[in-house]
Amino acid sequence: MIAYIVNLATLVAIFGIAAASMNLLIGYAGIFSLAHGAFFGIGAFAAAQLALNLTPDLLLAFLAAASLSIALSLCLALPALRVRGEYFIAASLGLQMFAVTVFHEAPSLTGGHGGLAGIPQATLLGIEVGTPWRFLAVAAVTLVLSLLLIQILMRGSFGRALMAMRDAESAAMAFGKNIPLLKTLAVAAGCGLVGIAGALYAFHISFVIGDSFTLEQSVLLQAMVIIGGAGTLAGPLVGTLLILLLPAALTFMPMIPPTEIGTVQQFLYGAAMTLLMIFRPGGIAGQSVGRR
Amino acid sequence: MSEALLSVRGLSKSFGGVAAVQNVDMDLIGGVVTALVGPNGAGKTTLFNLVTGNIAPDTGEVHLEGRPITSTKPHDVARLGVARSFQDLRLFGKMTVHENVMVATEPATWLWQPGGPEAKRERLARVDEALERTGLAGLARARAVDLSYAETKFLSMARVIATGARIWLLDEPSSGLDPNSRKRFVRLIRDAIAAGVTICLIEHNLDIVTELADRIAFLDQGKKLAEGEPQAILRDPTLIAIYFGERRE
Numbered sequence: 069m070i071a072y073i074v075n076l077a078t079l080v081a082i083f084g085i086a087a088a089s090m091n092l093l094i095g096y097a098g099i100f101s102l103a104h105g106a107f108f109g110i111g112a113f114a115a116a117q118l119a120l121n122l123t124p125d126l127l128l129a130f131l132a133a134a135s136l137s138i139a140l141s142l143c144l145a146l147p148a149l150r151v152r153g154e155y156f157i158a159a160s161l162g163l164q165m166f167a168v169t170v171f172h173e174a175p176s177l178t179g180g181h182g183g184l185a186g187i188p189q190a191t192l193l194g195i196e197v198g199t200p201w202r203f204l205a206v207a208a209v210t211l212v213l214s215l216l217l218i219q220i221l222m223r224g225s226f227g228r229a230l231m232a233m234r235d236a237e238s239a240a241m242a243f244g245k246n247i248p249l250l251k252t253l254a255v256a257a258g259c260g261l262v263g264i265a266g267a268l269y270a271f272h273i274s275f276v277i278g279d280s281f282t283l284e285q286s287v288l289l290q291a292m293v294i295i296g297g298a299g300t301l302a303g304p305l306v307g308t309l310l311i312l313l314l315p316a317a318l319t320f321m322p323m324i325p326p327t328e329i330g331t332v333q334q335f336l337y338g339a340a341m342t343l344l345m346i347f348r349p350g351g352i353a354g355q356s357v358g359r360r
Numbered sequence: 361m362s363e364a365l366l367s368v369r370g371l372s373k374s375f376g377g378v379a380a381v382q383n384v385d386m387d388l389i390g391g392v393v394t395a396l397v398g399p400n401g402a403g404k405t406t407l408f409n410l411v412t413g414n415i416a417p418d419t420g421e422v423h424l425e426g427r428p429i430t431s432t433k434p435h436d437v438a439r440l441g442v443a444r445s446f447q448d449l450r451l452f453g454k455m456t457v458h459e460n461v462m463v464a465t466e467p468a469t470w471l472w473q474p475g476g477p478e479a480k481r482e483r484l485a486r487v488d489e490a491l492e493r494t495g496l497a498g499l500a501r502a503r504a505v506d507l508s509y510a511e512t513k514f515l516s517m518a519r520v521i522a523t524g525a526r527i528w529l530l531d532e533p534s535s536g537l538d539p540n541s542r543k544r545f546v547r548l549i550r551d552a553i554a555a556g557v558t559i560c561l562i563e564h565n566l567d568i569v570t571e572l573a574d575r576i577a578f579l580d581q582g583k584k585l586a587e588g589e590p591q592a593i594l595r596d597p598t599l600i601a602i603y604f605g606e607r608r609e
Binding site: 107172221224225226228230231234235236238239241242243244245246247249250253299355 | 412416433434435438439443444450451452453454455459462463464466467468469470471473474503519523597
């Protein structure tokens with residue numbers, strides 16, 4: 069039971085980081101990407117390859133995962149510079165599908181359809197951190213540091229510029245904001261951070277496969293942000309807790325037969341999202357949207 | 361007459377088959393308030409968009425203090441000291457009043473602003489002053505989306521004030537204001553003029569135009585039909601007929 073809870077808590081921390089990075093794009097910059105699952109995967113594969121071929125050091129894995137994700141984020145930044153709204157969503161969807169194809173069809177990089185197995189336990193500055201409790205501590209500290217960094221950035225002029233771009237791009241330009249640079253920085257920051265989450269995920273699961281980073285993963289991350297409250301610090305974490313703990317909580321309800329848990333879960337998700345968007349469109353942790 | 365701070369020469373822009381601006385010349389002289397007057401669709405806002413780099417002209421040039429700025433990116437035009445407001449305001453709705461104005465004082469896009477704590481104090485002082493002048497100091501923590509109509513208009517002005525720009529391009533800044541708010545708006549503009557700001561405003565309220573403008577440029581169907589002192593322009597029966605849609609010459 070304890071092992072189950074520790075595993076769940078570690079996943080909450082990892083997906084909390086991923087959702088917080090998605091929130092940077094959706095919540096603060098107003099960039100609705102459907103390719104975030106792909107960058108989660110890029111980080112995971114980068115860390116896995118590093119651990120399998122060179123070293124399982126977590127800091128180096130973070131560096132490799134973030135660097136590769138940031139470098140490849142230009143593929144997302146380019147369409148973001150040219151198109152907005154639904155056109156960008158379509159472009160990011162294309163990128164997500166392209167990435168999944170690469171994950172499946174490039175066995176030398178990703179293990180292809182079989183994925184990469186046998187990822188060694190992580191070390192941190194020479195100390196073994198692969199045990200469940202230690203890894204939970206590392207993931208939790210990374211989550212806290214990520215949220216702290218986001219908080220610092222968003223309270224400063226960079227955060228204000230991002231939010232200004234989100235609310236009225238042309239007005240932000242009229243007040244001196246270089247929109248192409250802002251979008252590139254936002255996409256790089258969001259993708260770099262989700263790359264780090266991907267690295268943690270690879271070490272935690274010790275097996276990475278392209279099927280874990282499909283469009284469904286991108287949508288799940290978006291749901292975590294929107295349900296929790298886009299554009300708030302706590303929102304993504306609240307959404308992550310809800311989405312990851314709900315299925316776990318359902319398994320402890322004796323009145324629901326184990327075979328029906330999936331159905332009940334889908335029903336509850338659907339109902340929760342619909343009701344939330346009607347009665348609290350800003351998300352659980354978000355402010356209500358109203359006019360005087 | 362002193363030299364033009366901002367000058368426009370032969371500016372033209374077409375969208376598909378529609379000539380939105382045709383061969384327009386215009387000078388903004390330092391300390392002089394110029395009103396762009398004309399019926400809807402005359403090309404007034406397009407002219408602002410061309411000057412501020414939001415859209416590139418087909419032909420023509422824009423100079424700021426003799427320096428060519430044609431097709432310069434909007435954020436660079438802003439940094440050169442040209443601030444603008446929008447007809448539909450384009451406030452940063454989910455941000456607070458204070459944040460809306462603060463954004464206008466922060467020129468850099470990078471992770472930090474230049475100048476350190478001293479510059480930040482100066483920017484904060486500018487924000488406070490802009491909020492004070494527009495009567496929004498008590499609403500600093502309110503979200504823009506929660507403001508009343510008149511308050512949103514003054515927030516739009518507060519952002520422009522806080523930039524510290526020498527040239528203001530104001531797109532229908534007083535439209536929809538009640539008489540009291542309109543008086544406050546006129547006072548605000550007069551204070552800015554006294555402080556040496558050069559203003560070009562698009563305005564449909566001819567009382568405001570008469571009260572504030574030193575010169576009027578009259579536009580119709582993308583062409584500048586006339587330019588001169590308000591009394592002369594507003595007494596021209598042909599222009600007035602065009603403005604009120606009674607007759608087209």
